Every structure is written in C-alpha cells, then in structure tokens.
Amino acid sequence: MRSNDRFDRRRLLQLGFLLLSIVAFFIFPANAQAAAPDCSAGTAVTVVAHLDDDLLFVEPAISERLHAGWCVTVVHLIGGANGASFDYVQKREEGTRLAYARLAGVVNDWDESTIRIAGEPVFELRLKQQPRVRLLELRLPGGAVRGGRVPLGLLWDQGATLTTYPMGHGEIAPGRYTRDSLSATLRSILEGATRIYTLNPDTDPFIEHPDHIYAARITRHVAQSLAHAVPISYFVTYPTGNWPVNLSGEDAQRKRDVAATYFSVDGGDVAQVFGEYEWNGDWVQRQYAHDDSTAHVRPDFVGTPSVLFNAASSRCLASAGNGREPVLAPCNGSMQQQWTWEPRTTYPGNEHDAALVSAATGQCVAEHDGTLAEARCEQWEPSQRWTPWDFGLIFTPSRRCLGEEDGRLNLRGCASLTTRYRWSALRPAWPTDLRLTGAMYEDVTGQGAPSAVYVQRRADGPGFDVYVQKLQAGERPVRWYANAVPFDSRAITATCGEDTLCFDSARFVLGDFDGDGRADLMVITPRLGGTAFWLLRSTGRDFEAPALWFQSDQRIPTGRTQQYIAFSNNAQMRRRILLAMQKSDKGAELWAVGDDGTGHIQQARVLEDDRFRFDLRLLAVRAQGTDSASFLAVQPASEGARIAVIPFGFSNGHWHAGNTSLLPPVFQPATTKFSTDHHPGDANNAIVMTVPRFSEPGGVDVWESSDIEAAPVLLVSLPDEPWQDSSPALLHSGSHTTLAFYRRTDAILDNTHFSGGQATLLQYDIDRREGNDRPEAQLQLPAIYSETLWLERLSQ
Structure with a gap:
C-alpha cells in the first residue's frame, strides 16, 4: 500500500x-x-570555414541581403583554428556575435541553443532583435594554413571521421562527422536557400587556406544535389589582398566597422583593419567572386587559366614553347600568358601539391638544376611539383622562389625578398592600379612655390591626417590637420556618419577656393544621397576645420563620380570643381560646381558628348584666355589598345569639345601615367606621359606633348625609376621645371605581406640638358606608402 x-x-x-x-x-x-522570422524576400545561406571568412571575404554581400529584407544564415564549419583550445572557439564566437549585431544594427543579445540537424548537434545563435540573422556553428577542428594536418581534407578525401569541439558552452557532447553525415547536415541547411555564398573551390593550397578550399568544395558538391537550382557565388580569399580595390565609399567603411568589431575580440588589434599595411586591412576593401548555379554540375576542382603578373617588372609570365624556359614579357592578353595551377595527388596539407600548366601548350613547367623548361605533364614527377603561396610567392620544386631580376626570370633562395618575387593572378595588381594616387601638389603656403600634400590613414579608426611637405632639401613634413574618428567596438551604429570625414569614403582636391592666393583642401564625401564638399581653408600654416562648402542633390552622387578636378579661368581667381559623372550606358557627362558669379555655389551639367567614356581621365591644361579653361579627356580608344584624347574647354561663356586624336601605340591605357603642370598660371599647356621601359636598362620613359596634333617628344629616360608603385607629377615654379615621383621605397617583405615600404618623394630637374636622369633631391617621408593611397578615379 x-x-x-x-x-x-x-x-x-x-x-x-x-x-x-x-x-x-x-x-x-x-x-x-520565438516567432518564426519572415523570410519571404529570400534566404541567403553562407558556408565558410572560419569565423572571420564571411566578414573579410563575403561581405558586404550578406549585409546587402539582410538590409533588403532577406533572412541570412551563416554556417561556420571550423571552430577556432588549427589546434585551438575550446576557450578560443568561444572567443571567436563572441567576436562574430558582436560583429553581426553591429551589421544588423541591433543590441548584441542572442538566443542560443544546441539543435540537431540530420542527427548531428549544431550550436545555433539567433539575434533576438533581428531574428532574420542566424549563425550555425559546427565546430569542426581546423587545419594548418601553410603545411600540416588538414582535418577537413582528411574527412573529404581520405574517409576520416572528425570529432567536433563540445556543443553549448562545453556541457553538451561533441558531434562526430563523416563525409556522408557532414553532407547530410549541410544539405538540410541548404534546402531552404534561395541564394548560396561560399568560398573559392577552384584553387590550390596554399594559394588559399586549405580549410577555405575544402569548405567550398564540400558546399558545392552538396548544393549540386539539391532538388532545385539555386544561384551560388564563390568568393576568392587570400590572393585578393594584392588585387585592385573594388569596394569604396560607404561599403568599405561599413565593412571595416564590422571587421574591426570582430577583431576587437579576436586578437584585439583593430589598427590593421583600418590600414592597408596588413592582410586583414588589405582584404577589407576587396571582394571578388564568380557566380554560378547549382544546376551546373562541377567536379571538386575546375581549372581556370589566369595570368601570372609580376608587378615589380610590369610583365607577365609567357610560354616560349615545349622544351623551352618561360619568359617575362609585356602583358598582351594572349594565350601564351595564361597559366593554370593544377592540383596533384598528395596527402592533404603537404606542399609540392600543384603543377604549373601552360594554357597555350598544355605542358608543365619543370625545374632541373635551377633551370626551368616546359615538358609533358607527369602526375608523380617531382620536378613538376610546385608550391604556390597565398601572399604572392611561388616556390619552385626545389623550394626556391620565382621572381624577376633585371627584366628576366630568376630563381633564388626565399629569404629577404622584395616585391620582385611577388606574383598576382590578376592584372592590374594593386601596385599598378592607375586609379590610385598619393601626393597632391599646390601652393598651400602662398609663397609662390608648390608643396606636396598627402593624406594618411589613422590607426585609431577610419579618420585621416593631412601633411604638407615643402620640396626643399632638409624640410620635414608637417601635420596641417588631424582628423580623428574614434572607433567604438561596442557601438551598433556606423562610425562614419554623414557629417564625418572618413578616409575610404573621401576624395580630395587642392585649389584656391576662397581667392586668397593659397590653395585649400576640399574633402568630398557622400551625404544625403548626393555629394558634400567640405572646405578646409589654408591659413598658410595649417588647414582650418572643415566647413560645408556645398551640398549637391542626388544627380551627382559620389558613387557615380569618376573624377573631380579643380579649375579656374583667368577672369576668376576662385577655383571651381569639374566632375565626370558615369552614365548607365557606359558613357560620361561633365558637371561643374562653383561660384555662379553672384556669390552662390551652384551645380550645373556643362557638357555632354557621346564620345566620353565612363573610364575617362580629366586633365586640366593652361587657360589661354581671360575667360577660358582648357582640358583634355584621355580614355581607351574604341578598340581598347590605344589612347584617345578629346580636347574640350570653356570660353566666351560656353563649353565645347574638339576633335579626337589618338596617341601613338607606345602609349597604352593600362601602362600610361599622365601629369599636367601643377602651376598652370605660369606654365605651358604640356602634358607628360610616363610609360615602363621594357628594353635595357629598364625603368621608365617620360614623354612630353605640347600639342595633341603633334607626336610626343621623349623628355627623359630614368633607368632607376620604377613604373609601379609611383605617381609622377610635373611641377613648375618660376622658370624651373621639376618632374616629381611620389613612390614606395622597395622593402624586404616577409611571407605574409603583399607590400611594404616608406613613401619617398624624388625630384628630377628636367631643365638640365645632362644628368637629368638622376634625382636632384630625395625626401624620405615618415609615412607607410600604402597608408597614403586613395581612390582618385572609380574606373581604370
């Protein structure tokens, strides 16, 4: 009972x-x-390896979908990193939670649970105030980035079973994954996707992290088994750090915010995220992907030929035929300059895992006794097994490095290397991107001589400092304006507001905008859907705090403005600004902003011409009348191999354009740098063109043209002046003419940097008949060159 x-x-x-x-x-x-989120707009599922891959390489694609009303699910396959403790797994997840809260613009407060997907435990995080954001952490062990064990590769290629880190906060047992169970889990996650993002499957370790590659290959393989076709995008990772910037303005600033928020937890170093001197900062301003559909069934690897571009020599690796050594040659886009890195069978994580195959001959490049030659490809031939590296290095089969010396291919030991031993699969690469500029030149002191002005990124956030360097020997740069924009990793709003001047969203123009005889600095930023022009007046000793000079309407947004230049006519001392606006039909139209003669700043469309291309460059030349201004528009000709020049200008109250001329074939769109005199009031209307010199002794050739109808004249050859990583300028003071080069000092790089070196300003006295190929002055600046480059033009 x-x-x-x-x-x-x-x-x-x-x-x-x-x-x-x-x-x-x-x-x-x-x-x-919790109520189910509304995913009627779509569901984007992103599958990456590590907890920063999505932030560095996929963004801003994820935030764009979220802000368009989509649901976003992000799957991180790897917990922590190679050999990491569980504490580090949790720290990285703390960083990604903080970053996604900022990306969504809500408080960092999440619902957490361990759920089962296809029978395996997965740690799920969902933002409470924005439930359309979901993170799924599989917490698989990570692999070594540059040689060593790669668990994901062992699972996929060798049939290994992997045990995850514990689930929850360590109190729940880990999962165990085989190739089949991981495929089943991913398939369940991907079934609801209307868009899939992942990393690049079609590359080799160690060009990209092995974890990245296997995460992408597994995702593609599983996605192709879905019952319906889904658009899928594959994002390139490490190599993009040496590719041209393709994110700018507000996109770049927001991405820096989110990445810096993450790294404030993981490592605590946010300075590198706001710069271009370290890899994380390099990747932030770049996003490269190719689109496909899951309906197209692909193997695990699809070889895609590309160039191997050596930026230090401005040349491409070219096949010379079977049995012969490849050569360095001027890049021409031919099949002889296309190469594929083809994977070779090896244990995941081992080096010597790729063959260098010519797209022209189908032959593999082999190394014997320090000599290269193309030969029939053999799967197991040791002399054909290379190790391409993630930061642009190429290790030969004998573990030497491939590079350039004196215009020729060279093999040497891999210590103390400069950019001569860095290669890019894309041309132009960062060092040869003609859209970037560093120093500007004008008379900012009012003393009748130009000074160099450069803008430098700050390490404490997205702001910048402005320095003035007088061109006389012994002078040191002086900071004329400090623009600190503090970064708060715990904020949920953007660091850069509409009235904040931030480096990535700003462009800069020098000109005397108040008519006092001193050049001022105009900082141009996006604002209110249009463009804000912020004037920093020169006092002769510094720049005053910015004042809003003009706010445009939405017809001239910064995102469509190819270029800004200052100009004036002899009848009006105050400068105005000429804008080249890109049109939807790949054309361009010209607008002007400035004093309308009544004391009011106005905007106006001034010239439309069907010949203007979206990628033109504007050059201001000497005004020839009391009420006139003269310009040149230089752009690729219709066939793309030549440069077209269109003169245009303002006179007698009207804008007009002249006849098109073609420059000689030596001047090609991808390799010609232009400069005009930076003191047009007392100079001629010459333009100077700088091109690389491919014949001995190398360097650059500098040409001058005073009349576009006449052939340019060779002004000087500079054998010691590199074409890459430099910006030429023609300076004029009184009767003295100087050719200045603002450039990077070549520096020894370690294996994990794309670039490095201080900024240097060299001046050549081109008035001299002899000895003008040697600099008359050299100023070493206390600035890292990469931190002073900004985007002058949108398109090249």
Missing part, C-alpha cells in the same frame, strides 16, 4: 507539471517558442 501511494503521488506530480506546461504554452506562447 505504501509503495502504491508513492507511485500515485509521483503520477500526480508528473501530471501537474504537464498541465502547468500546457497552460504556460497557451498563455505565454512567445516565451515558449
């Missing part, structure tokens, strides 16, 4: 708890189960 009584009481207690649970469910349904 006593036993039965205890049984009845236990049954009554259990029934009571059940009734309370049912009542609570109906009375408090929100507490029992």
